Amino acid sequence: MNVITISRQFGAGGLTLGRMVSKTLDYNFFDNEIIQMVAKKARVSTHWVESMEKEAGGKFQRFISQLVPKGLIDRILDDQRGYIDEEIYVDLLHDIIRKIADEGNAVILGRGSQYILKDYKDAKHVLLVADKEYRIRFMEEKYDLFTKHAINSVNLEDKRRINLYRKFGKEDYDSPAHYHLVLNMSKVDIQRACKLICLLIKPS
Amino acid sequence: MSVITISRQFGAGGRTLGEMVAKKLRYEFYDNEVIQMVSIKAKVSAESVDALEKETGGTFKKAIADIVPKSLKDMILSRKQDTIDEEIYVDVLRKIIVEIADDGNAVIIGRGSQYVLKDHDNVFHVLIRAENADRVKFFEEKYDLTYDQAVRAVGQDDRRRANLYRKLGETDYDQPDRYHLVLNTSKLDFETASELICELVKP
Numbered sequence: 001m002n003v004i005t006i007s008r009q010f011g012a013g014g015l016t017l018g019r020m021v022s023k024t025l026d027y028n029f030f031d032n033e034i035i036q037m038v039a040k041k042a043r044v045s046t047h048w049v050e051s052m053e054k055e056a057g058g059k060f061q062r063f064i065s066q067l068v069p070k071g072l073i074d075r076i077l078d079d080q081r082g083y084i085d086e087e088i089y090v091d092l093l094h095d096i097i098r099k100i101a102d103e104g105n106a107v108i109l110g111r112g113s114q115y116i117l118k119d120y121k122d123a124k125h126v127l128l129v130a131d132k133e134y135r136i137r138f139m140e141e142k143y144d145l146f147t148k149h150a151i152n153s154v155n156l157e158d159k160r161r162i163n164l165y166r167k168f169g170k171e172d173y174d175s176p177a178h179y180h181l182v183l184n185m186s187k188v189d190i191q192r193a194c195k196l197i198c199l200l201i202k203p204s
Numbered sequence: 205m206s207v208i209t210i211s212r213q214f215g216a217g218g219r220t221l222g223e224m225v226a227k228k229l230r231y232e233f234y235d236n237e238v239i240q241m242v243s244i245k246a247k248v249s250a251e252s253v254d255a256l257e258k259e260t261g262g263t264f265k266k267a268i269a270d271i272v273p274k275s276l277k278d279m280i281l282s283r284k285q286d287t288i289d290e291e292i293y294v295d296v297l298r299k300i301i302v303e304i305a306d307d308g309n310a311v312i313i314g315r316g317s318q319y320v321l322k323d324h325d326n327v328f329h330v331l332i333r334a335e336n337a338d339r340v341k342f343f344e345e346k347y348d349l350t351y352d353q354a355v356r357a358v359g360q361d362d363r364r365r366a367n368l369y370r371k372l373g374e375t376d377y378d379q380p381d382r383y384h385l386v387l388n389t390s391k392l393d394f395e396t397a398s399e400l401i402c403e404l405v406k407p
Binding site for chain 1 (some may be wrong): 329331333335378380381383384385386387388390391392396399400403404
């Protein structure tokens with residue numbers, strides 16, 4: 001039962017490529033659904049989890065206590081601590097990603113899945129990199145953004161990614177050591193990239 | 205008329221993979237030692253870099269045919285001499301690599317070929333990397349070295365590699381953005397890895 005994790009620099013085309021690969025292999029594709037699963041399990045809104053991911057390390061608790069009255073959190077969450085903190089979030093993420101991997105035949109986009117599944121025998125880990133120019137252009141074209149907005153979103157998401165990985169205690173997420181395959185999307189077109197990833201699963 | 209450059213950490217299996225890929229694609233295979241020997245020979249026979257430029261593909265191939273390779277084990281254990289040669293022949297190396305690329309249908313191992321050919325059309329750049337422990341083990345098994353010899357060889361070659369790239373003015377040789385593809389042979393078997401490289405040049 002195979003599972004492919006795709007980690008990527010924002011704007012490298014991970015979502016597009018992940019969908020292509022899952023379609024080609026007839027696998028299930030998990031991207032933001034995972035956030036929804038976490039939210040459901042923690043019985044908070046998806047928005048909460050998303051905000052939580054966006055917030056940096058220690059800032060999160062401050063953020064929560066500022067925005068949400070403690071009584072409300074206690075009613076929503078059954079956890080003793082009364083709030084969904086980073087540890088709980090990361091635990092839930094681990095649970096859910098492992099469950100997805102056990103089911104197999106899945107493509108998982110991001111969410112630190114390359115770390116959570118690093119010792120899974122049948123997990124193949126792929127990293128997509130691309131130079132900044134490519135990533136900005138990709139966002140402009142794919143999502144019809146103004147250049148200014150594309151640049152902003154790439155910069156913002158780069159920061160978000162650093163923050164999320166800091167929660168895992170990881171900083172070397174762009175090191176090839178964690179991956180079977182690193183694809184440079186500025187140099188390899190997306191169709192060929194799809195074929196290359198599929199070859200990891202079905203060597204012809 | 206495609207060319208594949210394979211850069212690698214010493215002991216990650218780049219040469220073995222390069223040979224597999226060249227065989228599958230029926231490409232010419234140029235490894236470190238072949239290029240090195242040609243450059244020495246070219247220098248000696250032509251006495252100047254300029255003369256080399258005038259040499260055609262034909263004479264170049266004949267030059268290769270004349271060379272009798274030493275055993276790989278001897279090569280690996282006598283790295284020190286190669287290092288001195290490298291300094292003298294960096295310019296010649298560049299020219300030879302460009303010449304090989306112009307001939308096309310080639311797999312080139314190392315020698316900074318990813319930099320020399322970075323803007324060439326139809327050239328695909330691959331980096332092969334592996335964990336240190338795996339690289340040492342690879343050398344013990346593949347070239348019948350003792351553990352200590354293998355550890356020393358890997359360490360020496362990391363320094364040699366850093367040196368060569370310094371001469372080319374490059375330091376980011378293990379960064380993925382230099383390459384089309386980075387393959388981790390600690391995680392991938394050679395068969396799959398070679399399939400992936402071949403896929404790059406398929407029409």
